[in-house]
Amino acid sequence: MSQGDFPARRPQGAAFAIAAGLAAVAGVLLWDAAGLKQDGGYAGVGPADVPRLVAYGLLLLSGFTVIAGLRGELPQPPRQAPAPVLWILGGLGLQLVLLHPVGFVPASALLFAMTARGFGQKPLWRNIAVGLVLALAVYAVFDRLLKLNLPGGPLEQLIFQG
Amino acid sequence: MESFNLLLQGLATALQPMILLYALVGVTLGTAVGVLPGIGPALTVALLLPVTYGLDPAGSIIMFAGIYYGGMYGGSTTSILLNTPGESASIVTAIEGNRMARAGRAGPALATAAIGSFVAGLIATLLLAFLAPQVVKLALTLGPREYFALMVLAFVTVSATFGDSALRGLTSLFIGLALACVGIDGLSGAARLTFDVPQLMDGIETTTLAVALFALGEALAVAAMITPPDALHRVTGSVKMTASDWQRSWKAWLRGTFIGFPIGSMPAGGADVASFLSYAVEKKLAKHPEEFGHGAIEGVAGPEAANNAAAAGTLVPLLTLGLPTTATAAIMLAGFQQFGLQPGPLLFVMNAELVWGLIAALLVANVMLVVLNLPLIGLWIRLLTIPRPWLYAGIMVFATLGCIGLNPSPVELGMLILFGIMGYGLRLYGYPVAPVVVGLILGPMAEQQLRRALAIAQGDWTTLVSTPVAAILLLISALFLLVPIVLRFAGRGQVLSAVAGDSD
Amino acid sequence: MKHALLGAAFAAALAIPAYAQDYTIMAPAAPGGGWDGTARAMQDVMQAEGIAASVEVINVPGAGGTVGLAQFAADSAGDPTKLIVGGYVMVGAVLTNASPVTLKDVTPIARLTGDTQAIVVPATSDIQSLGDLVAKLQADPGAVSWAGGSAGGTDHITVGLLAKAAGVDPTKINYVAFSGGGEAMAAILGNQVTAGVSSVGEFAEQVKAGTMRLLAVSSAERLDGIDAPTIKEAGFDVVVQNWRMVAAAPGLNDEQKAKIAADIEKLNGSAGWGKVLADKGWANTYLAGDAFGAQLDADIAATEAVLRDIGLVK
Numbered sequence: 001m002s003q004g005d006f007p008a009r010r011p012q013g014a015a016f017a018i019a020a021g022l023a024a025v026a027g028v029l030l031w032d033a034a035g036l037k038q039d040g041g042y043a044g045v046g047p048a049d050v051p052r053l054v055a056y057g058l059l060l061l062s063g064f065t066v067i068a069g070l071r072g073e074l075p076q077p078p079r080q081a082p083a084p085v086l087w088i089l090g091g092l093g094l095q096l097v098l099l100h101p102v103g104f105v106p107a108s109a110l111l112f113a114m115t116a117r118g119f120g121q122k123p124l125w126r127n128i129a130v131g132l133v134l135a136l137a138v139y140a141v142f143d144r145l146l147k148l149n150l151p152g153g154p155l156e157q158l159i160f161q162g
Numbered sequence: 163m164e165s166f167n168l169l170l171q172g173l174a175t176a177l178q179p180m181i182l183l184y185a186l187v188g189v190t191l192g193t194a195v196g197v198l199p200g201i202g203p204a205l206t207v208a209l210l211l212p213v214t215y216g217l218d219p220a221g222s223i224i225m226f227a228g229i230y231y232g233g234m235y236g237g238s239t240t241s242i243l244l245n246t247p248g249e250s251a252s253i254v255t256a257i258e259g260n261r262m263a264r265a266g267r268a269g270p271a272l273a274t275a276a277i278g279s280f281v282a283g284l285i286a287t288l289l290l291a292f293l294a295p296q297v298v299k300l301a302l303t304l305g306p307r308e309y310f311a312l313m314v315l316a317f318v319t320v321s322a323t324f325g326d327s328a329l330r331g332l333t334s335l336f337i338g339l340a341l342a343c344v345g346i347d348g349l350s351g352a353a354r355l356t357f358d359v360p361q362l363m364d365g366i367e368t369t370t371l372a373v374a375l376f377a378l379g380e381a382l383a384v385a386a387m388i389t390p391p392d393a394l395h396r397v398t399g400s401v402k403m404t405a406s407d408w409q410r411s412w413k414a415w416l417r418g419t420f421i422g423f424p425i426g427s428m429p430a431g432g433a434d435v436a437s438f439l440s441y442a443v444e445k446k447l448a449k450h451p452e453e454f455g456h457g458a459i460e461g462v463a464g465p466e467a468a469n470n471a472a473a474a475g476t477l478v479p480l481l482t483l484g485l486p487t488t489a490t491a492a493i494m495l496a497g498f499q500q501f502g503l504q505p506g507p508l509l510f511v512m513n514a515e516l517v518w519g520l521i522a523a524l525l526v527a528n529v530m531l532v533v534l535n536l537p538l539i540g541l542w543i544r545l546l547t548i549p550r551p552w553l554y555a556g557i558m559v560f561a562t563l564g565c566i567g568l569n570p571s572p573v574e575l576g577m578l579i580l581f582g583i584m585g586y587g588l589r590l591y592g593y594p595v596a597p598v599v600v601g602l603i604l605g606p607m608a609e610q611q612l613r614r615a616l617a618i619a620q621g622d623w624t625t626l627v628s629t630p631v632a633a634i635l636l637l638i639s640a641l642f643l644l645v646p647i648v649l650r651f652a653g654r655g656q657v658l659s660a661v662a663g664d665s666d
Numbered sequence: 667m668k669h670a671l672l673g674a675a676f677a678a679a680l681a682i683p684a685y686a687q688d689y690t691i692m693a694p695a696a697p698g699g700g701w702d703g704t705a706r707a708m709q710d711v712m713q714a715e716g717i718a719a720s721v722e723v724i725n726v727p728g729a730g731g732t733v734g735l736a737q738f739a740a741d742s743a744g745d746p747t748k749l750i751v752g753g754y755v756m757v758g759a760v761l762t763n764a765s766p767v768t769l770k771d772v773t774p775i776a777r778l779t780g781d782t783q784a785i786v787v788p789a790t791s792d793i794q795s796l797g798d799l800v801a802k803l804q805a806d807p808g809a810v811s812w813a814g815g816s817a818g819g820t821d822h823i824t825v826g827l828l829a830k831a832a833g834v835d836p837t838k839i840n841y842v843a844f845s846g847g848g849e850a851m852a853a854i855l856g857n858q859v860t861a862g863v864s865s866v867g868e869f870a871e872q873v874k875a876g877t878m879r880l881l882a883v884s885s886a887e888r889l890d891g892i893d894a895p896t897i898k899e900a901g902f903d904v905v906v907q908n909w910r911m912v913a914a915a916p917g918l919n920d921e922q923k924a925k926i927a928a929d930i931e932k933l934n935g936s937a938g939w940g941k942v943l944a945d946k947g948w949a950n951t952y953l954a955g956d957a958f959g960a961q962l963d964a965d966i967a968a969t970e971a972v973l974r975d976i977g978l979v980k
Binding site for chain 1: 722723724725808811840977
Binding site for chain 2: 014018022025026028029032033036037039040041042043044045046047048050051054055057058061064065068074075077078079080081082084085087088089091092093095096099100104108111112113115116117118119120121127130131134135138142146148149150151
């Protein structure tokens with residue numbers, strides 16, 4: 001939300017991006033507040049006032065961040081390797097998409113496998129196998145035993161409904 | 163002596179076999195998860211929250227108590243053996259503890275941490291039991307304006323007073339406050355920032371945000387790191403402490419306890435401040451100050467005790483005022499609310515049995531921890547040898563499980579991922595994470611108290627400072643906000659950044 | 667072996683509906699609340715009494731139940747195994763949130779339990795009766811602050827109805843919403859507000875302990891064991907009940923509806939359910955069929971009118 005940039009070579013640039021992000025959040029707050037009915041009742045403070053106040057605060061902080069960036073006061077982040085981040089985010093995205101169509105166990109197994117791959121564990125098929133075992137155990141404990149409602153697909157039906 | 167009787171009744175509740183079992187499961191899970199590198203108590207509690215959904219309120223809250231204390235305990239083991247403190251309060255433990263481990267004295271370091279935690283936990287929990295009813299009596303006379311002032315104070319101390327940058331602390335806080343605006347406004351019923359997405363109506367779930375920032379953010383940051391982390395130090399030799407170790411530890415435990423508890427119980431700083439202060443005190447009082455930095459046992463004993471005492475201390479504002487002052491407390495509050503229980507003075511009146519059962523369960527959990535963990539240290543260490551890819555992959559599955567179990571909607575999971583990316587970004591640029599979580603949970607409370615105070619006074623703003631308590635609290639908040647900024651301008655920033663905390 | 671197991675599972679799946687139907691009950695709230703408690707109590711009793719072979723509870727929290735209601739209406743149309751728990755709060759929430767899905771989009775089966783509302787003042791207050799309180803309200807509505815649950819909820823509606831009955835403009839009431847009964851109670855006990863409104867059970871302990879004075883209850887008749895007049899007796903025509911109900915999916919045929927209604931009636935008549943109500947302190951307000959339908963329509967109309975009066979629904 002406040003940042004969209006991963007490996008930044010110049011911290012200054014990052015500071016401007018962060019400041020822009022904060023200002024954008026402030027903008028959204030102000031835009032939303034403008035659409036609210038302004039009725040504070042006896043308090044005199046209505047539903048739109050506090051979001052406005054937060055937005056002004058964010059704008060102020062955004063300004064200070066620009067100043068800090070110009071002075072180079074932001075800490076320099078260490079060099080980042082983008083590939084592992086993409087593996088993990090890919091795993092999360094796949095889980096999100098597959099959760100309801102195919103169920104909790106396969107979707108989570110894939111998340112597990114891709115995270116492990118992101119941390120350098122190969123081969124992928126073995127990660128998937130380990131992930132399946134873990135996800136099945138988690139499903140058994142949480143859905144069956146603790147009665148949480150985890151989305152089930154054909155695999156869960158086959159193993160647990162019998 | 164009223165507290166004493168109530169505590170005895172609580173013990174009667176807590177010693178029922180089922181409740182004991184819940185506490186046992188709680189401490190075991192809490193320790194096991196807390197031991198994992200990079201996982202602090204806040205994340206431990208957040209990750210294990212789903213385990214308690216299926217239980218009745220009493221059972222789950224008691225399990226909670228076990229998880230909380232277990233997570234604290236597990237964290238210190240990791241910082242001693244791995245030098246990767248899962249939370250800022252363990253940073254000091256890591257300084258001396260890890261040095262001791264490198265010198266082959268991991269056993270005594272773990273032992274003094276464990277026994278110190280026990281001593282501090284015991285004393286601090288008893289103090290909690292005796293102090294809480296007094297605070298409750300006081301709290302019943304507080305109205306919306308006093309609560310508003312208390313929350314302003316918490317905002318300031320969490321974000322601006324400590325930490326190496328007031329700018330970044332406040333930025334984190336305001337991100338949390340902005341997120342807090344999402345959802346239906348409790349006082350007018352107006353839907354804010356929901357963009358017609360029904361799942362946003364109830365606002366952003368604290369646990370979703372906390373798990374995303376702590377677990378996903380941490381996993382992404384660790385994965386993207388190019389330098390390999392520290393190696394694990396094997397425990398060689400005996401776990402037993404020598405006579406001289408005991409001699410040097412016990413005073414440090416007591417001092418740590420009495421430094422930690424007051425700091426934790428004030429609606430201000432968390433455990434990190436307490437442990438740094440204890441470290442400084444021990445260094446000053448030590449007979450062999452030259453040992454500090456090379457593995458001085460007092461430097462483990464004191465801060466570890468202070469850390470645990472402060473953790474028990476944070477339960478005072480949480481239980482009596484409903485005011486979370488750390489990220490862990492914020493998640494505990496979310497857990498309470500899950501069961502329709504609103505911590506605050508009325509909890510002691512309405513659910514006295516439950517509250518005293520909880521306090522008694524903390525005592526029981528504390529005993530269980532020391533009895534179980536001294537012999538089981540070897541087992542916990544084995545958890546540390548899980549290869550990191552499996553470990554973090556497992557953490558990801560559990561992180562998403564909490565979210566899916568609560569609300570299996572793609573919107574919720576999508577938010578988890580977004581906040582995870584945000585957490586990674588915050589970590590990358592040195593923004594503290596705890597103020598975001600505290601802002602999210604305290605933001606709506608502060609807003610509602612403000613508007614309630616004004617509604618009762620029919621729009622008269624002077625009502626906010628019309629009682630001494632409210633006026634003084636707001637004055638202290640202003641001082642806490644301005645003094646550090648002045649100090650930093652005067653070049654005294656190092657003192658404050660020495661007590662910097664970033665995760666809890 | 668695998669085939670044999672599969673075959674057995676398949677046979678079992680086919681066989682079960684013959685004698686007892688499985689149900690999935692949606693609690694449109696987070697685990698732990700009143701609706702969740704109702705759904706889980708139904709689950710336990712229906713399984714224990716053999717009304718259903720297997721009952722599952724799912725939680726879809728959000729926005730006074732309207733998030734769950736919307737999902738239920740969309741996903742379970744025509745499915746006779748799906749049930750949803752709801753209540754009076756949902757009626758208000760549908761209106762205040764301008765929810766596109768309403769209770770008309772599901773098939774209400776029966777009202778199960780209910781709570782009566784109570785109006786209290788701190789024991790130290792100089793207000794002795796509902797008449798005193800209303801006199802104050804009529805003199806200066808802003809000076810009477812009311813503590814209660816969320817905006818547009820049952821507590822707010824009660825105050826709105828009382829104001830209207832007393833000839834006071836409902837938009838002028840100074841209603842201070844708290845997020846739960848507990849928080850509102852702290853404000854009442856701390857003498858921060860003039861009066862408080864919540865369910866009778868919520869205040870019972872404090873009234874007994876003498877820290878609060880119970881002015882009136884919102885039921886049609888006086889309640890057993892509670893020494894307070896009804897609002898009606900005090901001269902204001904207001905009866906409010908915070909009820910909970912169970913509804914089935916939209917698009918069912920009459921036979922399916924009758925089967926579900928019969929199961930719920932069996933539930934209501936069971937010893938297990940009686941014990942649950944006694945344990946939880948819920949009143950049995952069972953009402954089914956056309957009588958419930960008529961009551962529901964009346965409640966919705968009355969609620970919409972009062973929310974419009976309070977200014978929460980435009």
